Amino acid sequence: MGMNIMRMKGRAKMMRTIKVTGKGKIAVKPDMIRLYVNKEELRRSTEDTELLKDLFEKLGFQRKDLKTVYFNVDTEYESYQDRDKSWKRRFKGYKYNHHMKIEFAADNKRLGQVLYALAHSSLRPEFSIEYTVADVEKCKNELLHKAIEDSIQKAQVLTTAANVKLGEIQAIDYSWGEIDFVTKPLNEMRLMECTECEMSAPGAYDIDIEADDINVTDTATVIWEIA
Numbered sequence: 001m002g003m004n005i006m007r008m009k010g011r012a013k014m015m016r017t018i019k020v021t022g023k024g025k026i027a028v029k030p031d032m033i034r035l036y037v038n039k040e041e042l043r044r045s046t047e048d049t050e051l052l053k054d055l056f057e058k059l060g061f062q063r064k065d066l067k068t069v070y071f072n073v074d075t076e077y078e079s080y081q082d083r084d085k086s087w088k089r090r091f092k093g094y095k096y097n098h099h100m101k102i103e104f105a106a107d108n109k110r111l112g113q114v115l116y117a118l119a120h121s122s123l124r125p126e127f128s129i130e131y132t133v134a135d136v137e138k139c140k141n142e143l144l145h146k147a148i149e150d151s152i153q154k155a156q157v158l159t160t161a162a163n164v165k166l167g168e169i170q171a172i173d174y175s176w177g178e179i180d181f182v183t184k185p186l187n188e189m190r191l192m193e194c195t196e197c198e199m200s201a202p203g204a205y206d207i208d209i210e211a212d213d214i215n216v217t218d219t220a221t222v223i224w225e226i227a
Contacts, residue, residue: 022151036069037101039100065104077090112207131211136179151221170225
């Protein structure tokens with residue numbers, strides 16, 4: 001922990017300041033499931049998307065709840081040998097990659113229903129699951145509050161040791177960057193691998209997942225006048 005004393009020019013006099021960076025740490029219990037569904041096929045994507053929306057609608061979701069994260073279309077070619085024995089390429093079709101997500105409250109029972117429905121549909125998509133928090137802004141504010149508190153405590157220790165007193169705050173520097181409140185208890189896999197899960201009820205898998213707390217840190221820098 002260091003002490004950085006600066007002199008800032010004012011209109012009438014030089015101002016002595018101290019700059020201290022505080023670190024905030026919080027552990028948040030996840031309360032939301034974010035399910036990513038990925039389809040990569042050599043046919044039209046609209047058909048699969050509508051089937052997925054139908055599936056989620058039957059599970060009590062709104063069709064608009066299934067949102068596109070990424071969409072890409074590439075041309076596909078195949079090699080073939082011509083009559084003259086030369087190798088050539090011909091157009092095979094369009095290959096699309098559609099990455100979608102849907103979010104719902106963390107509930108193992110509902111997760112089991114969703115995974116069962118996807119595994120027994122004709123789509124068999126790849127999927128991955130993240131656990132996150134519903135009120136991200138509340139968590140960010142708590143994190144910032146703790147970072148400022150840590151900065152104040154450090155500044156008080158430093159100024160006491162230096163036999164000076166803290167004056168008014170001159171500036172606060174905070175990045176406001178994007179913080180990812182996410183934990184991933186499951187790796188990406190195909191839903192067909194879930195067909196061996198135990199059945200808890202008709203149309204549902206017996207899922208038992210207790211996601212770890214999400215641990216995040218961030219910093220804030222405060223500049224005080226030294227009185």
